[in-house]
Amino acid sequence: MVLLIRGKSRCSRCGQVLAKEDEIVGFTHFLGAEHHLWRYSDSAMHAACFKDWPEKDEFERLYAEAGEKRRALAKPERIEELRRAQAQEHEARIRRDAEHNASHARIMATVQEHGAVCPHCGLRSTSFRELDGTDRLRLACRACGRSCNADELNLAASDAEKTR
């Protein structure tokens, strides 16, 4: 629970001191800093400030969800289930990366033979280099130095027209 000192702590909505006689609502930390309501997630408010807060419904829903998740996580079988789900997600990601890289290699071979148009500078060339050090291969245009996925390149537009 938020450390609340009546007569000193301030309401996270109106900024006024939370007085001894005030009716107060408090929340534990439950949102990450990336969330737009994050600064309220470890705070207290006047009950009245909370009541007419436009974000009240969303906040309450998120708070209830976080509470449920916390309770569910406390069960060992849920932890095992979660661990399995994470492992599956990890394997799926590796599979998707491999697919991405296979199609990257295919496209790269075409680029080196026929050239492609850079989606950034619009220059058509065969002059792309591979970037390494990433799970998913990317390439960079030597003309402008910017990088993209192989499938973002405009491969032979003329070939596409020929097949029409």
Ligand SMILES: [Zn+2]
């Ligand atoms: Zn207030």
Ligand SMILES: [Zn+2]
């Ligand atoms: Zn470029």
